[in-house]
Ligand SMILES: Cc1cc2nc3c(=O)[nH]c(=O)nc-3n(C[C@H](O)[C@H](O)[C@H](O)COP(=O)(O)OP(=O)(O)OC[C@H]3O[C@@H](n4cnc5c(N)ncnc54)[C@H](O)[C@@H]3O)c2cc1C
């Protein structure tokens with residue numbers, strides 16, 4: 001939808017209509033302001049069409065099949081393989097076939113104006129929009145401009161890489177074919193999830209990680225995912241640098257890799273997926289027009305760009321936490337800050353106030369949707385030890401009645417980190433089949449700063465996997 005009169009003033013101009021930009025605009029409108037979203041591509045952004053939704057849709061059928069195979073009685077009923085066409089069909093429906101009509105309708109119903117085009121700042125509170133087939137025009141924001149422009153893939157400077165047609169995560173998540181041999185460069189979350197997804201769809205997958213696999217997660221958790229990938233015949237090279245990539249006459253791709261002992265080898269694949277991280281998309285936004293350098297801006301915990309009182313950045317663009325749910329949290333906070341200011345109210349600087357992104361520092365939930373999955377929130381033991389005087393870690397195998405029922409031979413691991421002074425949980429990690437849904441209980445315990453003495457009264461239903469909470473508290477000494 002293009003508003004009847006797009007030129008002129010808005011209270012709030014949001015550049016980028018990904019999940020995060022949509023949420024800022026929605027919050028502003030619900031607070032009584034006039035907001036416009038400007039989008040250069042599909043309304044809904046990366047998560048809806050090329051990231052969270054399609055990647056999880058590619059993973060889910062494999063996880064469901066494996067779950068059925070782990071239970072005596074149901075395993076006898078499944079002797080086939082994944083129906084690749086059906087998996088792609090289901091994925092296509094989750095991406096609405098890369099058609100954003102539904103999101104456009106949502107914006108209309110939410111009373112948010114939407115303009116298609118590329119936006120950039122041309123002065124304080126002033127944004128120039130270049131529509132696809134029209135002349136540029138300018139808009140002025142009475143209150144705020146919000147940068148919700150997301151992130152772009154980082155492509156490493158590897159010899160020969162620029163000369164070959166490799167897949168990024170966009171091409172992988174929207175693929176309609178399963179490569180015979182798939183090489184995955186990067187052992188982060190995207191690479192690991194997509195390696196398992198394509199391995200289960202039939203590719204012979206080789207992952208090349210320059211360090212550990214899933215290095216940001218607890219070693220005990222990441223190693224179980226690594227073991228699972230290898231058990232599924234996915235080759236994983238750890239601590240391995242890729243020095244050159246060649247396009248071969250038969251159309252295959254040859255990677256020259258070197259391990260930490262300096263031993264070289266070659267990996268040959270039909271497709272190469274490069275998933276080596278993402279960086280904030282703040283360049284080409286005209287920040288220099290207001291005296292700011294894209295690589296030098298700082299953003300405070302209200303989402304405000306330091307040195308301005310009208311410019312905000314949220315979600316992947318802000319670069320603090322590159323996760324949809326956390327970006328949407330930032331969006332709600334920025335929306336509330338803008339509305340409160342517009343109404344002449346006071347911004348509350350206190351921890352956990354509705355104007356401060358406190359959860360970014362203490363309670364970011366993150367799920368790796370592999371099988372086994374990793375679900376983690378809050379601080380790792382080392383981070384907790386940095387922040388608090390006395391901390392303690394309790395860890396356990398997940399072996400309760402609920403897990404035994406969930407899968408025959410269920411294997412999982414759980415850990416909580418406790419701030420001993422306040423006797424509250426400050427971090428939790430679970431790894432195992434179906435652990436993702438247990439994560440929010442940990443998030444609530446951390447955000448609520450629920451004392452262990454009170455948590456003791458939070459009785460997990462029997463027989464569920466949440467019983468691990470009771471075992472952790474018992475092991476702690478409750
Ligand atoms: C493969 C993959 C899987 C992922 N899976 C998950 C997951 O399971 N869970 C999770 O929480 N996170 C996941 N993420 C991360 C998640 O996708 C991002 O954190 C999220 O999309 C960020 O949302 P955003 O709105 O900030 O940015 P985006 O979704 O990137 O939206 C930004 C929008 O701004 C537009 N834009 C940019 N510049 C301009 C301009 N100048 N003018 C107009 N419009 C502009 C873009 O076209 C885009 O639509 C995944 C990421 C990848 C790559």
Ligand SMILES: NC(=O)c1ccc[n+]([C@@H]2O[C@H](COP(=O)([O-])OP(=O)(O)OC[C@H]3O[C@@H](n4cnc5c(N)ncnc54)[C@H](O)[C@@H]3O)[C@@H](O)[C@H]2O)c1
Pocket residue numbers: 156157185186187188189190191193208209210211214215241242275276277278322323366367368369
């Ligand atoms: N389930 C989820 O929530 C989910 C899933 C996928 C992606 N994401 C998010 O999307 C973003 C992008 O994901 P990602 O996996 O690309 O980023 P990432 O930062 O998680 O991982 C990138 C990996 O690439 C490696 N790398 C960098 N340069 C390399 C090189 N030259 N050779 C080999 N390896 C190299 C890094 O060491 C790192 O392990 C992340 O912020 C991630 O959290 C989230």
